[in-house]
Amino acid sequence: MVKDELRQLLEDVKNSKVDIGDALAKLKNLPYEDLGFAVVDHHRALRKGFPEVIFCQGKTSDQVAQIFNKLCDGRRSILGTRASREDYDRVREIYPDAVYNELARTIVVNRGEKPAPKGKILVMSAGTADLPVAEEAAITAEIMGNEVRRTYDVGVAGIHRLLDKLDTIRWADVIIVVAGMEGALASVVGGLADQPIIAVPTSVGYGASFNGLSALLCMLNSCASGVSVVNIDNGFGAATMANAITKMIEEARA
Structure with missing residues (x-):
């Protein structure tokens, strides 16, 4: 989650594993990132406890895959809703372990630690x-x-x-x-x-x-x-x- 990522980044700066310039570059994209066709909200996990969910309907498969790549970034579990089989095939090129539920029309990429158990x-x-x-x-x-x-x-x-x-x-x-x-x-x-x-x-x-x-x-x-x-x-x-x-x-x- 974003809190853990922020904590780790601060620890890395403190321990001289990451220099200040690289840290600033990473922080620049934390609130949001403009992809031209979409403005990706990287701060939603910090505010809401879960990353932004991708509504795939109306987007091209390439757009869906790019948003998945930016949001997941190898560290977060991301959910896509109203996704087509074509969307899934494109996402799977980046994340081979992506899971598609044809009935629900969802794509799930599981990364990082699972959320703390709730109810x-x-x-x-x-x-x-x-x-x-x-x-x-x-x-x-x-x-x-x-x-x-x-x-x-x-x-x-x-x-x-x-x-x-x-x-x-x-x-x-x-x-x-x-x-x-x-x-x-x-x-x-x-x-x-x-x-x-x-x-x-x-x-x-x-x-x-x-x-x-x-x-x-x-x-x-x-x-x-x-x-x-x-x-x-x-x-x-x-x-x-x-x-x-x-x-x-x-x-x-x-």
Whole structure:
């Protein structure tokens, strides 16, 4: 992480392993680095506890690979979301051990020390069609240092499937509920659990679902207390919020 890198750099200057000129050159790029097509935020790990995540959609594969190279720099674990197979193939030319999840459309390059363990996050999906968003959330939560469990295809169309998972629900510190159609699963889980619920509407459904708008409005109007809602298909945003909660829990326990 950036704090460790800064500490090591200062130690190297102190011990005359790095001269002041080289140290200044390294520090110059710490806040951000202008690549012409992107301004890479090197300070985000210092501010937020995790490096900048690359949203790959809309970028060329070469641009994605260059940003990975600048952010990772051999020392940090980096996550790319909404990535294509072409993006992955290009990144793998630089980092052969990069891991691609085709379902979630994520690229992960693991470098340096793993984040300190935080909390327990449960990711639930109403249906199998919601899995791309659910997996994006699960992978994001994992790379940020959380223990993640998955409970998929437990929507309200077969409520007995959900009631069979009560022990898993009680295990979690935070629950992410991913659902399309009418999005009712978030309200039902909110009525069963006392943990924070982060609801993610998906664009899955027939015509009147309006590409996720119906689920979004249903979740926003949930009669269950303790349910918050992120944007349509935003598994990454849900996991980032869940990670912020587990981080606070761990700090309070320390």
